[in-house]
Amino acid sequence: MSDIIQLLPDSVANQIAAGEVVQRPASAVKELLENAIDAGATDLCLIIKNAGKTLIQVIDNGKGMSPTDARMAFERHATSKIKSASDLFALRTMGFRGEALASIAAISQVELKTKQADQDLGTCIVIEGSVVDSQEACSTQSGTNLSVKNLFFNVPARRNFLKSNPVETKHIIEEFYRVAMVHPEISFQFHSEGNELFNLPKGSFRQRIVSIFGDKYNQRLVPVEEETDIVSISGFVGKPEYAKKTRGEQYFFVNERFIKSPYLNHAIQIAFDELITKDQHPSYFLKLEIDPARIDINIHPTKTEIKFEDERSIYAIIRTSVKQALGKYNIAPSLDFEQ
Ligand code: ADP
Ligand code: MG
Secondary structure, three states: OOOOOOOOOHHHHHHHHHHHHOOOHHHHHHHHHHHHHHOOOOEEEEEEEHHHOOEEEEEEOOOOOOHHHHHHOOOOOOOOOOOOHHHHHHOOOOOOOOOHHHHHHHOOEEEEEEEOOOOOOEEEEEEEOOEEEEEEEEOOOOEEEEEEEOOOOOOHHHHHHOOOHHHHHHHHHHHHHHHHHOOOOOEEEEEEOOEEEEEEOOOOHHHHHHHHHOHHHHHOEEEEEEEOOOOEEEEEEEOHHHOEOOOOOEEEEEOOEEEOOHHHHHHHHHHHHHHOOOOOEOOEEEEEEOOHHHEEOOOOOOOOOOEEOOHHHHHHHHHHHHHHHHHHHHHOOOOOOOO
16 A cells, blocks of 8 residues: 655646636736735836736835845735735725745746835846746835746746737736726836836825726716715716726725625616617726725635625615716716716
């Protein structure tokens, strides 16, 4: 009789986990942007080359990491954001699973420079496929500068299944929208192949939507506001006359996290009722604030699907508040809602 079960080496376990967390360059972009936000950055710069396949770089002015933390950050299940399972019910950070950097480092070549504001020198780490090549003291600006090079260099199957550059870039831009939109208090720059795609100044939520989608949106937005015991809603829906045949700009954020919810989408579609035809889709940019104890974010590694304790009530509140907002707009469509 011989025993045959072994624990997988970390590098292999990380590569398997990476399959779930990092599907394409856009997933790595999302994780790096969220880390910068969790670090308290107020200025953020995203740089990509070759649709993120060759380079994804995020430079932030957040709190940086100590040399030991910088090394620890790449361990699996290593996080500064939760300490116990009960913390999951009071979550305010974007990350908490402690697996993004470990996953990304397992399938790429990572260069990290990071410095805390009160230190003279920072630390610089080079990692390739989970193996640390070097770590040394270096001079760098306060905050974190993380480059992910040659994503999937050691996973040819994944690399070969990546789509064309325009398609992968489109996915990255969509992730960028989802993060940048709900953080108008942070300035964002985005460069691709040396060209500036976006330069978003700090401002209000409304200004951020307009600077992403263009000045014409200033005339299109109807404000939605509602406050109840279980949810606060704020944001905008697009005027009915701008509803599209294709799914356009539809954004739900729960506690500043973009989420997908066909169920809540339906609540809005119903609220528009006779104002649009069945094959038209309204645009919306809605922020929901809900007690973190009443939602579960931990149902999928990418965290874009969540569970609500009060799903039905939230549905009803959204439907009513959007209907009311549209009603006000209909009674006085010429009213200028700009604030
Ligand atoms: P998580 O975000 O779930 O904690 P990650 O693997 O994304 O896991 O990051 C691990 C840890 O590394 C974080 O908890 C944080 O302490 C640190 N970290 C990652 N990115 C940054 C950053 N840009 N600035 C400061 N600290 C960071
Ligand atoms: Mg993270």
